[in-house]
Amino acid sequence: MNYVSHNASEFTYFFCDQLSCAEVDLQSLKKMAALGLGLQVRQFSTSVLRQALIRPPIDVYGVGGRYATALFSAASKQKKLEQVEKEMGTLSALIKDPKLSSIVMNPHVKRSLKLKFFGDAMTKANLSPITVNLVSVLADNGRLTLTADVVGAFAKMMSAHRGEVICTVTTAHPLDEANLAELKVALNGFLAKGETLILETKSDASILGGMIVSIGDKYVDMSTKTKIHKLTKIIRDS
Structure with missing residues:
Protein backbone atom coordinates (compact mmCIF):
# COMPACT_ATOMS: atom_id res chain seq x y z
CA MET A 1 0.00 0.00 0.00
CA HIS A 161 -6.42 19.42 -22.66
CA ARG A 162 -8.07 21.55 -25.36
CA GLY A 163 -4.71 22.17 -27.02
CA GLU A 164 -4.47 25.73 -25.77
CA VAL A 165 -1.01 27.09 -24.99
CA ILE A 166 -1.15 29.99 -22.57
CA CYS A 167 1.48 32.65 -23.15
CA THR A 168 2.02 35.72 -21.00
CA VAL A 169 4.14 38.56 -22.34
CA THR A 170 5.16 41.43 -20.09
CA THR A 171 6.51 44.65 -21.57
CA ALA A 172 7.39 48.02 -20.09
CA HIS A 173 4.74 49.71 -22.23
CA PRO A 174 1.64 48.39 -24.04
CA LEU A 175 2.39 46.96 -27.49
CA ASP A 176 0.85 48.61 -30.52
CA GLU A 177 -1.14 46.51 -33.00
CA ALA A 178 1.78 46.08 -35.42
CA ASN A 179 4.17 44.81 -32.73
CA LEU A 180 1.46 42.62 -31.23
CA ALA A 181 0.77 40.99 -34.60
CA GLU A 182 4.49 40.39 -35.15
CA LEU A 183 4.79 38.88 -31.68
CA LYS A 184 1.89 36.48 -32.33
CA VAL A 185 3.54 35.26 -35.54
CA ALA A 186 6.79 34.60 -33.69
CA LEU A 187 5.09 32.80 -30.80
CA ASN A 188 2.96 30.63 -33.09
CA GLY A 189 6.22 29.22 -34.41
CA PHE A 190 6.72 27.46 -31.07
CA LEU A 191 3.39 25.63 -31.22
CA ALA A 192 2.89 22.04 -32.25
CA LYS A 193 0.25 20.98 -34.75
CA GLY A 194 -3.26 21.34 -33.32
CA GLU A 195 -2.23 23.76 -30.57
CA THR A 196 -3.81 27.21 -30.18
CA LEU A 197 -2.07 30.25 -28.75
CA ILE A 198 -3.82 32.08 -25.90
CA LEU A 199 -1.90 35.32 -25.51
CA GLU A 200 -2.09 37.58 -22.48
CA THR A 201 -0.14 40.84 -22.45
CA LYS A 202 0.81 42.85 -19.38
CA SER A 203 2.56 46.16 -18.81
CA ASP A 204 5.12 46.67 -16.06
CA ALA A 205 7.14 49.88 -16.21
CA SER A 206 9.63 48.50 -13.68
CA ILE A 207 11.22 46.16 -16.25
CA LEU A 208 12.37 49.34 -18.10
CA GLY A 209 12.32 47.76 -21.56
CA GLY A 210 12.46 44.49 -23.49
CA MET A 211 10.03 41.76 -22.51
CA ILE A 212 9.42 38.75 -20.31
CA VAL A 213 7.83 35.76 -22.03
CA SER A 214 6.18 32.81 -20.29
CA ILE A 215 4.86 30.15 -22.67
CA GLY A 216 3.91 26.68 -21.54
CA ASP A 217 6.64 25.55 -19.17
CA LYS A 218 9.20 27.94 -20.64
CA TYR A 219 10.18 31.30 -19.13
CA VAL A 220 12.46 33.79 -20.86
CA ASP A 221 13.44 37.09 -19.25
CA MET A 222 14.70 39.52 -21.89
CA SER A 223 13.90 42.64 -19.89
CA THR A 224 16.24 45.61 -19.73
CA LYS A 225 16.05 45.46 -15.94
CA THR A 226 17.46 41.92 -15.85
CA LYS A 227 20.17 42.77 -18.39
CA ILE A 228 21.26 45.70 -16.22
CA HIS A 229 21.35 43.48 -13.12
CA LYS A 230 23.49 40.90 -14.94
CA LEU A 231 25.85 43.56 -16.25
CA THR A 232 26.14 45.13 -12.80
CA LYS A 233 26.99 41.73 -11.28
CA ILE A 234 29.68 41.09 -13.91
CA ILE A 235 31.27 44.47 -13.21
CA ARG A 236 31.20 43.91 -9.44
CA ASP A 237 32.65 40.40 -9.73
CA SER A 238 35.43 41.41 -12.11
Missing part, protein backbone atom coordinates in the same frame (compact mmCIF):
# COMPACT_ATOMS: atom_id res chain seq x y z
CA ASN A 2 1.44 3.38 -0.97
CA TYR A 3 1.43 6.14 1.58
CA VAL A 4 3.36 9.16 2.73
CA SER A 5 3.73 10.52 6.20
CA HIS A 6 3.34 14.22 7.01
CA ASN A 7 4.45 13.64 10.57
CA ALA A 8 5.17 10.78 12.96
CA SER A 9 1.51 10.18 13.81
CA GLU A 10 -0.27 10.91 10.53
CA PHE A 11 -0.28 8.55 7.57
CA THR A 12 -1.85 9.83 4.41
CA TYR A 13 -3.05 7.21 1.95
CA PHE A 14 -3.53 7.65 -1.74
CA PHE A 15 -6.89 6.29 -2.78
CA CYS A 16 -8.70 5.86 -6.09
CA ASP A 17 -12.41 6.62 -5.85
CA GLN A 18 -14.60 9.47 -7.11
CA LEU A 19 -11.62 11.64 -6.23
CA SER A 20 -8.66 9.53 -7.31
CA CYS A 21 -5.29 9.52 -5.62
CA ALA A 22 -5.91 12.52 -3.39
CA GLU A 23 -4.59 12.74 0.13
CA VAL A 24 -6.79 11.44 2.88
CA ASP A 25 -6.01 9.72 6.16
CA LEU A 26 -8.14 6.98 7.66
CA GLN A 27 -9.60 9.26 10.30
CA SER A 28 -10.58 11.70 7.54
CA LEU A 29 -12.50 8.97 5.75
CA LYS A 30 -14.53 8.25 8.87
CA LYS A 31 -15.29 11.93 9.44
CA MET A 32 -16.39 12.46 5.85
CA ALA A 33 -18.66 9.45 6.02
CA ALA A 34 -20.25 10.83 9.18
CA LEU A 35 -20.89 14.13 7.40
CA GLY A 36 -22.81 12.26 4.71
CA LEU A 37 -21.02 13.87 1.79
CA GLY A 38 -21.19 10.85 -0.48
CA LEU A 39 -17.70 9.43 0.01
CA GLN A 40 -18.10 5.75 0.78
CA VAL A 41 -15.69 4.41 3.35
CA ARG A 42 -14.51 0.95 2.57
CA GLN A 43 -11.40 -1.18 2.50
CA PHE A 44 -9.41 -0.45 -0.62
CA SER A 45 -7.39 -3.34 -2.00
CA THR A 46 -3.79 -2.82 -3.03
CA SER A 47 -4.74 -3.25 -6.69
CA VAL A 48 -7.34 -0.48 -6.46
CA LEU A 49 -4.97 1.84 -4.62
CA ARG A 50 -2.47 1.36 -7.43
CA GLN A 51 -5.05 1.93 -10.12
CA ALA A 52 -3.55 3.91 -12.98
CA LEU A 53 -3.89 7.64 -12.63
CA ILE A 54 -4.98 9.44 -15.78
CA ARG A 55 -2.37 12.14 -16.09
CA PRO A 56 -3.32 15.63 -17.31
CA PRO A 57 -1.51 16.91 -20.42
CA ILE A 58 0.65 19.19 -18.28
CA ASP A 59 2.05 18.99 -14.78
CA VAL A 60 1.15 21.75 -12.35
CA TYR A 61 3.36 21.61 -9.31
CA GLY A 62 2.61 22.30 -5.67
CA VAL A 63 -0.11 20.97 -3.39
CA GLY A 64 -2.83 22.62 -5.47
CA GLY A 65 -1.49 20.92 -8.57
CA ARG A 66 -1.52 17.54 -6.86
CA TYR A 67 -5.19 17.84 -5.90
CA ALA A 68 -6.04 19.18 -9.36
CA THR A 69 -4.31 16.17 -10.93
CA ALA A 70 -6.44 13.84 -8.80
CA LEU A 71 -9.54 15.78 -9.80
CA PHE A 72 -8.60 15.63 -13.49
CA SER A 73 -8.12 11.87 -13.26
CA ALA A 74 -11.42 11.29 -11.46
CA ALA A 75 -13.35 13.49 -13.90
CA SER A 76 -11.67 11.83 -16.89
CA LYS A 77 -12.63 8.36 -15.73
CA GLN A 78 -16.25 9.44 -15.33
CA LYS A 79 -16.17 11.43 -18.60
CA LYS A 80 -17.16 14.58 -16.74
CA LEU A 81 -14.23 16.90 -17.44
CA GLU A 82 -16.36 19.67 -18.94
CA GLN A 83 -18.95 19.42 -16.17
CA VAL A 84 -16.31 19.60 -13.45
CA GLU A 85 -14.64 22.52 -15.24
CA LYS A 86 -17.91 24.46 -15.05
CA GLU A 87 -18.30 23.50 -11.40
CA MET A 88 -14.82 24.83 -10.66
CA GLY A 89 -16.12 28.20 -11.81
CA THR A 90 -19.01 27.87 -9.37
CA LEU A 91 -16.62 26.79 -6.62
CA SER A 92 -14.43 29.80 -7.32
CA ALA A 93 -17.43 32.10 -6.97
CA LEU A 94 -18.40 30.43 -3.68
CA ILE A 95 -15.03 30.98 -2.04
CA LYS A 96 -15.14 34.63 -3.09
CA ASP A 97 -18.46 35.16 -1.33
CA PRO A 98 -17.64 37.45 1.63
CA LYS A 99 -19.89 35.66 4.13
CA LEU A 100 -18.74 32.15 3.23
CA SER A 101 -15.11 33.17 2.88
CA SER A 102 -15.09 34.77 6.34
CA ILE A 103 -15.92 31.34 7.77
CA VAL A 104 -14.04 29.00 5.45
CA MET A 105 -10.78 30.97 5.46
CA ASN A 106 -10.83 31.69 9.19
CA PRO A 107 -8.17 29.51 10.92
CA HIS A 108 -10.06 29.78 14.23
CA VAL A 109 -13.23 28.13 12.89
CA LYS A 110 -13.47 24.35 13.33
CA ARG A 111 -13.03 22.27 10.20
CA SER A 112 -16.34 20.50 10.75
CA LEU A 113 -18.15 23.86 10.84
CA LYS A 114 -16.33 25.06 7.74
CA LEU A 115 -17.32 21.92 5.89
CA LYS A 116 -20.94 22.24 7.01
CA PHE A 117 -21.25 25.79 5.67
CA PHE A 118 -19.39 24.90 2.49
CA GLY A 119 -21.46 21.72 2.13
CA ASP A 120 -24.72 23.64 2.40
CA ALA A 121 -23.53 26.08 -0.26
CA MET A 122 -22.49 23.25 -2.59
CA THR A 123 -25.82 21.49 -2.12
CA LYS A 124 -27.66 24.67 -3.15
CA ALA A 125 -25.36 24.95 -6.16
CA ASN A 126 -26.14 21.31 -7.05
CA LEU A 127 -22.48 20.36 -7.47
CA SER A 128 -21.53 16.82 -8.46
CA PRO A 129 -20.12 14.23 -6.02
CA ILE A 130 -16.67 14.63 -7.58
CA THR A 131 -16.51 18.31 -6.66
CA VAL A 132 -18.11 17.75 -3.26
CA ASN A 133 -15.56 15.04 -2.46
CA LEU A 134 -12.71 17.32 -3.50
CA VAL A 135 -13.84 19.95 -1.01
CA SER A 136 -14.35 17.25 1.62
CA VAL A 137 -10.77 16.06 1.31
CA LEU A 138 -9.41 19.61 1.30
CA ALA A 139 -11.42 20.45 4.40
CA ASP A 140 -10.43 17.38 6.34
CA ASN A 141 -6.76 17.94 5.58
CA GLY A 142 -7.00 21.59 6.62
CA ARG A 143 -6.38 22.86 3.10
CA LEU A 144 -9.55 24.72 2.20
CA THR A 145 -7.42 27.85 1.88
CA LEU A 146 -5.83 26.18 -1.16
CA THR A 147 -9.15 25.85 -3.00
CA ALA A 148 -8.32 28.74 -5.32
CA ASP A 149 -4.95 27.12 -6.13
CA VAL A 150 -6.67 23.86 -7.04
CA VAL A 151 -9.22 25.67 -9.21
CA GLY A 152 -6.44 27.58 -10.98
CA ALA A 153 -4.35 24.46 -11.53
CA PHE A 154 -7.34 22.56 -12.92
CA ALA A 155 -8.08 25.44 -15.31
CA LYS A 156 -4.52 25.20 -16.69
CA MET A 157 -4.91 21.45 -17.18
CA MET A 158 -8.20 21.87 -19.02
CA SER A 159 -6.70 24.58 -21.21
CA ALA A 160 -3.87 22.22 -22.17
